[in-house]
Amino acid sequence: MKFNLHSPDRRLIELKIEHADLDAWIARLDQDQPADQLMLRRLKKRRLILRDEMVQLELLLCPKEPA
16 A cells, blocks of 8 residues: 555654654553653643544545445
8 A cells, every 4th residue: 555645644653653653652641650640631632632633544445435
């Protein structure tokens, strides 16, 4: 599969990688005592934004078929 630098497929892959990185970072910060709560909230918010973008791109790439 060939990906254009600006294709939705490539953007989706980049978002998934960034989302996974944030998951790992959040897990590490959450284990620290005391955890930086403000940083955790910001990272979790960013992770949610990425998830929303991923869902939108997935719908664009594979629209649901009407029932």
